[in-house]
Amino acid sequence: xxxxxxxxxxxxxxxxxxxxxxxxxxxxxxxxxxxxxxxxxxxxxxxxxxxxxxxxxxxxxxxxxxxxxxxxxxxxxxxxxxxxxxxxxxxxxxxxxxxxxxxxxxxxxxxxxxxxxxxxxxxxxxxxxxxxxxxxxxxxxxxxxxxxxxxxxxxxxxxxxxxxxxxxxxxxxxxxxxxxxxxxxxxxxxxxxxxxxxxxxxxxxxxxxxxxxxxxxxxxxxxxxxxxxxxxxxxxxxxxxxxxxxxxxxxxxxxxxxxxxxxxxxxxxxxxxxxxxxxxxxxxxxxxxxxxxxxxxxxx
Numbered sequence: 001x002x003x004x005x006x007x008x009x010x011x012x013x014x015x016x017x018x019x020x021x022x023x024x025x026x027x028x029x030x031x032x033x034x035x036x037x038x039x040x041x042x043x044x045x046x047x048x049x050x051x052x053x054x055x056x057x058x059x060x061x062x063x064x065x066x067x068x069x070x071x072x073x074x075x076x077x078x079x080x081x082x083x084x085x086x087x088x089x090x091x092x093x094x095x096x097x098x099x100x101x102x103x104x105x106x107x108x109x110x111x112x113x114x115x116x117x118x119x120x121x122x123x124x125x126x127x128x129x130x131x132x133x134x135x136x137x138x139x140x141x142x143x144x145x146x147x148x149x150x151x152x153x154x155x156x157x158x159x160x161x162x163x164x165x166x167x168x169x170x171x172x173x174x175x176x177x178x179x180x181x182x183x184x185x186x187x188x189x190x191x192x193x194x195x196x197x198x199x200x201x202x203x204x205x206x207x208x209x210x211x212x213x214x215x216x217x218x219x220x221x222x223x224x225x226x227x228x229x230x231x232x233x234x235x236x237x238x239x240x241x242x243x244x245x246x247x248x249x250x251x252x253x254x255x256x257x258x259x260x261x262x263x264x265x266x267x268x269x270x271x272x273x274x275x276x277x278x279x280x281x282x283x284x285x286x287x288x289x290x291x292x293x294x295x296x297x298x299x300x
Contacts, residue, residue: 016141041123092222095289103149108126109236111296132199134276138278167271170245171260188264193220202244223241233243
């Protein structure tokens with residue numbers, strides 16, 4: 001990539017992060033170097049692209065126009081590289097993936113290991129967050145491909161099924177509920193429960209299942225919301241509480257006898273784990289990774 005292309009990348013990083021410091025970290029150059037690239041672009045077009053508002057920065061109207069064109073240009077470069085390398089039978093480039101917490105921790109690592117072993121010239125970075133975070137990162141062009149959980153679908157995004165998943169209610173095998181085999185919905189309302197944070201796909205699916213029975217989150221005995229399944233498992237191990245998480249998150253603890261499932265026979269909590277892309281995406285590294293993951297998931 002020549003210096004002009006690199007400047008576009010630097011500008012897009014500043015525009016997306018609205019921070020010279022974060023852009024410098026992302027591009028792995030110094031902050032003065034970031035400022036120099038932005039200044040040279042502004043000099044080239046004799047227009048202000050970025051302005052300061054106190055301690056913050058924001059795009060000017062010209063900067064917004066330049067950002068939209070820069071994204072399109074860099075995307076076309078990426079597609080060109082992919083097409084040319086595909087003709088030669090090799091793949092190279094950079095792929096930014098974002099994944100919700102459950103997928104990033106319990107599904108992606110094995111797929112990523114196999115992918116980079118086969119496609120050694122492809123550089124992958126991974127952003128972790130809840131499903132809402134990942135969709136927003138995709139819309140704001142911070143990632144090329146997302147993987148999310150939950151039942152919410154945004155009209156401006158395209159979703160492709162990866163694998164099915166099941167949520168289960170679990171408690172510690174030394175909690176006061178260790179001898180319970182199942183709970184009715186009315187009984188569930190009384191049990192102290194710890195759940196994932198707002199924006200989590202796991203939480204969204206659980207609440208949607210409850211709403212079918214006229215139950216809302218305020219009807220539950222909610223004692224805590226935590227940002228990951230790992231923190232929930234630690235919380236369960238040190239309290240007399242119950243939680244609802246992906247079966248994939250707790251399969252190890254179930255086999256070791258650390259946690260146990262309590263059935264909720266009135267509630268169905270199956271869901272899909274999906275890839276998510278911007279509408280209109282063509283063949284690129286993201287589509288290559290999707291095809292690879294859909295094939296490999298059968299063995300994981």
